[in-house]
Amino acid sequence: MASKSKKLRIRYHNDHFEIEKENNVQQKLDFLPSMISLCSSNYLLQTTLTPMKILNCNAAASVPSSFSKVFCDIEYYGKDSFVFGDAFRTGMDILGDYFIRNIVPKNRQFLSVFEKLLDFIDGDRSVKISDPHRVQNLRDKELAIILSNHLFGKLALTSYFAADKAWSCEDEGQCFCDDENCEMTGVYLDTSIGNVEVWHGCMDIVINNEMPVVVPWEAFSDSSNGNNGGEMKEESVLEGCAQLIAETIVFSFLQRKSHPDRNHFLTPCIGISNSEMVVVLYDAKNDVLLESSPIPLFKDSFSGEFSYTAVLVSWLTVNYKYLCTAVPEHFTNDKSEFFVHAKNKLPMYQENLRFGGVLKNPATNLPRGKLKRHKANSSTSMVEHEKKLMEILWRP
Template sequence: MTVLLERLVNFLKLDAMIDMDFDNGADTTTALANHLFGKLATSPVYTIDNTLKSKGNKCGCNDESCELTGQYGDTNIGNPEVWHGNVTILIKDEVVVESLEDEQECSDGKAQMKNRTCSDLSRNAQLVAETIVFSFLQKKRHPERSNFLTPCIGIAKSCLVIMLYDSEHDVLLESSLIPLMSATCICSNKFSVDAILVTWLALNYKFLCTGLTEEMLPCKANFFEQAKKSIDLFKNNLTIQNVASICEREVILPSE
């Protein structure tokens, strides 16, 4: 617990400034991985989807001497029989981060980001699917844990959201939308305190999360019922990395 608090306190004391106004999703992803997620987790190691590799081991920020503390690699999770796909970032194989910024090719051949609004994060189908799959995966890999409420961090241009799913009790939760950058900074180049605290809690959930409260237990997502024909696959046959890319079909999502 001391190490966790030191990471948070040191980050807040540093009060670092970073320009997040990038023209492509790859630079945004590496800057967030290096300057937010890697600094608030217990370890600075992370894996970025290798399809985003553009600058070798260099961070996407404006500091040319800044190098990644993680690496590019295979971030595929799931099972081809139900759902699988590459997530944007894996933090120590414990937390999924998904950037919902899409890159589009312009007429000049250069890739530019299609900006997503904060509302695009709420009930986002891709984020829901990844959160459900990753919770089942974590329960399979760590059956010794006291609870299986597992977070997934969704990032858009100016905000983030935390989605959580408990694969034991079939409860899906979503946070409110959280501004990524500080509104009090004139240059808007500091992370907001809310984003820092919520990100710290999510990244270190295996140490800090005590699971669902009694009031949350009745709030079922009904995923077990909707996916009953393939629920055993979710419970027993999900994998992380080296996931075959055949016979893919969409995961069944909880109805509203």
Template sequence: MAEYASSSTSKRAKLSGSDLTVDDLSVSDKSELTTAFFKLCSTHRANNIMLIPYKVNSCNAAVTSGGVDFAKAFCDLETLEKGFFLGDVFRKGLDIGIDFLTGKTPDAKHEKIMLKKLVNFLTVGEKVDMDFKNESDRTAVLANHLFAKLAISSYYRIDKKCKNKRNGNKCSCSDENCLLTGCFGDTSIGNTKVWHGSVNIIIENDIVIENLEDEPDSPSGKSPMEVKMKSNILRNNPKLVAEAIVFSFLQKKRHPELSNLLIPCIGIADNAMLLMFYDSEHDVLLESSPIPLYSSTCKNKFSVEAVLIAWLAVNYRFLCTGLTDDMLPYKAGFFDQAKDCITVYENDLTMQNVGPPPVKETILPSEWSYNAYLLEKQNNLNEVSIKLTLEKEK
């Protein structure tokens, strides 16, 4: 990884010191990015990234006996009769990106910053060793080397219970000089009366990223059946559904100025990622089709498709245009399922310090006081013990 870092620095410096143009990308990068954008607006379903609307037939979002942790969330989902495509909810992102490929650079400063993040990432050709000892290391590397590098702000929090917290602010990649641009901390969201819990990563308090691998610290060797099972855990995942619903209600409360409340959450597992959306104003739940996370030609690079989707997702507040009129009738029915606790979802969700306070480790004194009284009593008990032993031997 070290050799990648030095070349990356020089390329970034060159890009940041000049005006942004499509010629900053190589012909190969332009071709791959064009193909990735094409998959967001293709008329052929097989070539497009789909959006599947779901109805919630039943769930444990409003358990009367108390709230449910995300890890124990239950959702029975039904696929509704009409499907959509991912590009339809990221129209601003498509406009900016496709205009750029045709030679037009946006005028707005924040749009230039976002676009430069994408161009820098593709120009550098970010390479990371993907062979990790455990899933906690993998989570930190994905946060540091993919999602944070594409977001308009590179700050993030990783769940403080993540096992690679032992590395401090050092990244888990193979570059010993690579440091995290975020930190470990409290990533809990929700309310203990309803769905709640800690998520893997929160980027700038704006988007949740969840590593959905079954065993966080399982050995790296996987059987074909295990790989198949892991690819299946992305689809209809109740934990990701619960987090997407809670986070959308939370963002509605925290940012009443938002005109679009179609909030994505990113789920990752093994070699794939997908987006789970929920709109807490219109009660619409959408799930994207899985996207290959890594390049098919280089195991140490992210696929351009995943880079583009990650860029759109982490910057959704600027690039997502929300539900189309065609999507509005396809209700999830969550309000009906959670009607006994819906006011909690609408008014009482919070971020951080959700759940019981952590158990503090007891720190024992370094010195101990022992006195003559205790010594005398110990000697008395020793005498009693000796007498009892002699009586047993008789």
């Protein structure tokens, strides 16, 4: 996507950068309810993160498991949910300054990250799908490539992504949307991670070498093309999904090993179905596992236009290296107990994982937990963001 930074007319004024833009006010109003959901203390409006506890899993089984054969039984610390924005306070502060005061970051790196969101908002927030019913019937690789090409990649600082080489076909450079001139900004590569002695397998997509995107195997029914080409099932399969949890945990350990100097090690993974997305995060240092509430991908059931909440959550998540501020301190005691269950092989997860050259096995059905939702907690800073945003929303 071509940069629109000239149209945004960002200028330095009174010791801060601000935006001059004719339709700036209407765009803010369109996104305001979704912004509020990320920090709201209102149960009905909240986009939340909930800690999870592993009750039993095969992370250290004598017979190592691929992601497609993962077993991971979990329960939720349901009353300890907190608002999504509390794990992304840097990003929320940037959004708050923009929505409330119309200013953008002084820091050049943060400004570059924020311009990716502004460019996306200013452009076409939809995927070209000629038949609206096709949105509900996209196959796994079609869905993953389209979302990486038109949503996640465009919001990341760089649009590069790697897709599982098992998906490669004759038209390797072509997107699966209905724009015949639309090309992938990614490539098909070996995306396998882990170690054959523990959990391992191929990621569907890896955005900019830093964040996985997973389409769970059980999201698809059998078809003439096999499990890897089936149509998406109607029911949600993302909450408590064992495959999604396992891939997030393994990727987090790998990131900690690769980037030991980072301020924190809370690493996200986005799980997708044809109608919604869920963000799972794992802190490989503090052993905290989080799952977001489901977020609608599209504005409506048969639209190629992305929902405002999906846009904001995707921007925060793909740029977590800059915008995430780790697990709120008062929730670090909600341990996932992965360290306990993987005790015998924990050194393998901590020291011997790799990216590339790891085998992948066929799929099986995967278990998932259930969550009874409670009102999520909001920090003082999130309450303050909500108060100011609500004032704007109800301003005469």
